[in-house]
Structure formats: C-alpha cells, structure tokens
Amino acid sequence: MKRLIKFMLVWLAAASLGLAAGGAQAADVLLGPGDVVKATVYGSPDLAVETRVSERGTLTFPLLGEVQVGGLSTQQAEKKIGGLLEKGGYLKKAQVNLLITTLASQQVSVLGQVNKPGRYPVDGPRKVLDLLALAGGIGPEGGDMVTLVRNRSGQTTRETLDVVDMVRKGELNRDYEVAGGDIIFVERAPKAYITGEVQRPGPFRIERAMTVQQAVSAGGGLTIRGTQRGLQIARRDPSGGQRTIEAKADDLVQIDDVIIVPESWF
Template identity: 35%
Template sequence: MKSGMGLVRRSCTFSFVLVSFLTAGAWAQQPAGRSPAEQQNTAPTGLPTAQPVSPPAVSASGVVSNSEKADDPSKDSPGKSTIVTLGPGDLIEVNVYNVPELASKVRVSNSGDVYLPLIDYVHVEGLTQEEAQALIEKRLVDGGFVRNPHVTIFVDEFTSQGVTIIGEVGKPGIYPDIGEHKLYEVVSQAGGFSQNASRKIAILRRNQPDPVRVTLPRNLADDVSSNVEIMPGDTITVPRAPTIYVVGDVGRPSAVLVDNGSLTVLQALALAGGTNKTAKLGASRIIRKGPDGGVTETKVEIKKMLEAKIPDMPLQADDILFVPVSGGKIFAARTFEATMTMATAMALYTVHP
C-alpha cells in the first residue's frame, strides 16, 4: 500500500516538472510581453536619442544669463565698460570688520601700490574694489594676522577715473566719470561752453597718441553724432574760437569770433557795424602775421566787393582788417559843415533886423 502511494507521488511530481519545463520553453519562444505602462514609457524605435536640456544659468541677483553671449565675448556691445578699477591718485579707505586698528585711509601711489598695516605694500592698480578687497583678505590670512577677515574698501576720490576738461567752459577742472557719460553731460557739469568757445573740440584718450576731433553743430540738438562717449581718464580741450579784428573807420571796431569755421571780409564788416561814410574803402587792407613771425599786408578793395566786381576774400584767424579814414571825405564833410554853419548864421542875421 505504501509502495503504491509513493509511486503515485513520484508520478505527480514528474508530471508537474514536465509541464513546467514545457511551459517555460513555450514562453521563451514568444516575444516578451510588455505592460501598458511600459509600452507608454518606451520611446518609438528609429527616433534620435533625446538630448538633455541644461537649465539657464542664473546669477545671484536672479537674472538669467545669456549663455551664448557669455561663451562669445566678442558679441558684446562695443560700448564702454562700466567696470571701475583703482588707479594712481585714488584716495581709498580700507576697513577690516571688528578690527578698527587696521583701518587706513591711503592714496594709491604712482606705482599703483598702497601701504597697509601688517601686510606692507599691496599693488591695487587695475583691480576693482572687490578684487582689491579679496587680495587684502588673502594677505591677512596668509600672514596669520586675522582669521576669516572681512575687508571693505570705500573710494573717497576717483582721481584716476576722472575726466579733465579745460579751456572755454564755465568751470574747468577734473570731474568723476563713474559709469557711462557723454560729451554734452560732462560739458554741462563743467558749466557749459563760454561765449568764446570754439566748435572744434579735441579729446585726448589714454594710450592713444592722436586726439579725437569733434566738430559741434551750431545747434547741439540738430546732430547728436557729435555727442561722443567719454572714457575715464579723458582730457577734453575746448579751445577759444578763432578771432578776427576789425579796426578803423567802422561802426563798432571789435574782435569778431569765427564760430562757423570761416569768415569773409564783408561778413566781418557786417558784424562790426559796417563802414562809416568817411571810410576810404579802396585803401582797406588785411594785416596778417605769418608762421615765421613776419607781417604781411594785403590790399582789399571793399567798394568793388560791394559792387560784386571782385569776389569776397576769406579771412584767417588773428587777421586784422583795417579800414582807413578818407582825408578828402573828411575835408569835404567839414567844408560842408562850415558852409552850412555860415549859411545858417547869415539866415539868422537876415531874419533879425
């Protein structure tokens, strides 16, 4: 009986193993099944592999930066950089937090160095305030003077970043140029142009041997192209306008400014009030000083110019236009006056018996 039951158990076990083996073989021959979730998450075949998209870089201020512009600095605008650096002549205050003994107020030397307690000379020329602060902190740490120092720099005078304006302006001097400024803004800070200012301005820049020449329009609002950008360290020269002197028998002998670049004989006479009746127009002359110091005289026939028989003559800076007095006209005028006086006296004598 026991042997019969054992035989039955062996038969059932063998049958179960055989069925499992056949089922596993059939399952291996068929393609692997996929769950609906797996079929949805699986990318279709034949498509390119997706590339990860890197998030845009965000600065500490929360502004999203332009990666393409950061990779290629040449695409930046060619305008002036607003980064302000230290230079010779700048007066700075250096403070170390919680260490008042190290506070110093020093001026940057011509070599670009400042002397500070404990750490000796520090070269700060060409560094921004943040870079100079980091350098001083490093020197304090390397020397073992202060642990975890916090250095702050305050600039009292930005002499190296100033703009010098001289010449025919209201208040010539040195003006700070922190940030971006235009020519008209700097001139306005200097009190504007004087009445004798020339329209041709020269701007001398650092490390540039040739100055930048700017010709101002008569009305500054008509042409903004002359409102050029001013860089730190520029020297703006506003010269006096060329002057022409009109003397002699004219209405208002005076010095005439050539503010439009050129002036002719008739224009200068008009500005001087014209000639008087006793002027000898045919004997007028231009007195001109040469480059060697010599003086030359050029005869000018104003009467023929007024009659359009000869062209008008241009004048140069520092020319003297002399219009002499006609002796004959004076004699005739005085004779006429004497005659009129005598005739008036006789008329009065005749009227009164």
C-alpha cells in the same frame, strides 16, 4: 543763437552726467597712486582703515601689510584683500568693502576757454561733454572746436571735436570717451578785424560761414561817411606775407582778415 547752442550743450552734458553718475558703479573705477580708500571688514571693526595708494600701487592693510591694488577695480581689490585674509588664516570668510574717498589717479585736465579750467576726477564712464559740464561749459571767448589728447598703451593720439555742430545735429555718438590722464583743450574762437568807417572798429569773432556784410554789421555798421563800395581785405597768404584784395559783400571772412571800410567821397 550761438549762446543758446552753448547753453543747451552745457545743460545736455550736465543731464547726461547726472544719469551716468547714477549708473556708474565703483567697479568701473581703477585704483591708482594717490587714491584714498576707506576699507571695512564685516564683523571686524578693528580692521577698518583709511589708507592711500602709494606710487607703487600698493596700500597698507592691517595684518597683511602692503597689498598691490594698482590697476584693479575696487571690486577686484575687495576680493583680493578678502582672499589674503582668508588664506592667512585671519578670517574664515572675509567680506571686505572699499570706498574711494579721494580719487586722485583718474583725473582729466580741462584747459583753454572754459569757465572753470582744472583737473576733474573720472569716477566712471565719461565723455568730453560730461567734462565740459564739470568745467562750467565753454567760456565767452571759446570756439566750437575742442581738442582731446589721449594716451593709450603708450600711444598719444589727438582728436578734434566740433561740439556745437555735434549738439546742433543731435549726433552725440560722435563724442569721445575719456580716461584718467587725458587732456581736453577748448580753442579760442577765431577772430578777424575791421577798420575804417564803421561804428566799432577792432577785432570780432568769426561765426560759421560769416560774410563781409555780416562782419560790417559786427562792427556796428557804417558811419555816416562809410560806404561798401571799394571794400578791401588785407589777408595773409600761405607764405606768411600779406596781400590786399578787393572784397564783395558776400565774400567769406577768414581767420585774421583785416576788412577795410573806405570813406565815401560823395
């Protein structure tokens, strides 16, 4: 069921990404350092140029020299360059077209337990699910919780999103919009451990509301010598110490629990 939910998550995100890409216009993208743009002027092929936006937010344009375009949309930059060409007396009516060939400034880092971690361009309105789809979805070791770190107007905020719960309930309005410079981090799935008389002792992934009985099943079930009588859990307390408690089959498993399955003496 968990794998099905995550498959649906990636499929849904990819579908929404495709729809958004179809509707996103170049005007949605703000130019910044590192972006490469191809500029053409209607009727003036000698003014065509491919240039990179500098760290100062400027690009070099024929006849004009450096033009400040950082923070402008492509549409705004087109109007600005056209206005400068007309004001300088170079053209009576300048129709400028800018095409971004490399989008380097508006990128989001997707890190942690995803299939293809890296930096991905944001070329229009995008949300967390869109970027997870670009990163190949949540990996097999990934958990349900995703952290989004955003910087807006000098203020850094941290948001946590339970993506599986959001998709399962169809509450996509809980998703967050992202922008260049944001960081998406997929947490590793929480784990606990089982030892003693089970078929597969060792670590296991904690599912939602997982009980001790389900943990025994995750360990492959009891051996022929195992018994559920006298189950124990070694659990860390808030101070960092560890205490051993008796466990019942319907007790909930917590992160880093060590479930001890005893040997039957009868």
